[in-house]
Amino acid sequence: MRRDTFLKSVAVLAATAGLPLSARAATNLKMMIPANPGGGWDGMGREFGKALIASKLVDTVQYENKGGAAGVIGLAQFINSAKADPNALLVTGAVMVGGIITGKPAVSMGQITPIARLTAEYNVFVVPADSPLKTMKDVVAQMQKDPASVKWGGGSRGSTEHICASMLATKVGVDPKKVNYVAFRGGGEATAAILGGNVTVGGSGYSEFAEYIKAGKMRAIAVTSEKRLPGLDIPTMKELGYDVVLGNWRGVYGGPGITPAQRTALTDIVVKATQTASWKESVEKNGWAPVLLTGKAFDDYVDDQFSSLRGIMHLSGMV
Known part of the structure; x- marks a missing residue:
């Protein structure tokens, strides 16, 4: 090997010696x-x-x-x-x-x-556009009257939207064990159930519902953040009087x-x-x-x- 070629090789090795192996070549x-x-x-x-x-x-x-x-x-x-x-x-x-x-x-x-x-990401709760329940206060009133009649749809049992629905129940005098939560294996299934009116309220991150909210197929009624999400006109659970704040x-x-x-x-x-x-x-x-x-x-x-x-x-x- 020529001396100049050898020196260049040494320089390259020295330059890469501090890098993790996987960062030296694409994987x-x-x-x-x-x-x-x-x-x-x-x-x-x-x-x-x-x-x-x-x-x-x-x-x-x-x-x-x-x-x-x-x-x-x-x-x-x-x-x-x-x-x-x-x-x-x-x-x-x-x-x-x-x-x-x-x-x-x-x-x-x-x-x-x-x-x-x-x-x-914070949970946004939505209802189908044609739902007779227009606000979270409407949902709460219905849940207080008959908890089983309000079907909450979202991710698997124990998901943050499930936890938030149960937290809300405790805040409004409803036994959280009576929350009628319907778990879905994925967001696509939950979205289809909401659009089809098979659940009363759906919960997930805003990104999952964004296109349907913008298209007028879903109505966003509350978000579980401390403050309103930037650029979105969705009231927080807290400002509606329900101390439910939880992120995902x-x-x-x-x-x-x-x-x-x-x-x-x-x-x-x-x-x-x-x-x-x-x-x-x-x-x-x-x-x-x-x-x-x-x-x-x-x-x-x-x-x-x-x-x-x-x-x-x-x-x-x-x-």
């Missing part, structure tokens, strides 16, 4: 979305997949949807299929935390590797048994993706709050979520 990632197509997890997962590719650290993203049981079915499959795989991601969040608390499955989030919290976070985990170095490398790729124009556009378009959290801070946050949601769900009669 092919597999993303498990533990819900059916059309819901909040699916939407965020696919938008984040675009951002991963836009970061130029990833060549392709292969998606797999596996819905049911608040994401626990997908979690179980991910635990079995992604062992020691540094190029696998699972979309997860508060819904899965709630599902694990209520369902007490044989698998747990402790078996996989925390990578990052990405977004937070979403993020990604890595496979079981990956090494600390592989976790760091995967985290670096995820963080880089959040800095792309693609991701920033997705966040703005969908009304998500960017709440990036990684490392020990994310580990501690998830532990706190299990503790706080378990308390809320116990008070609400779910556990």
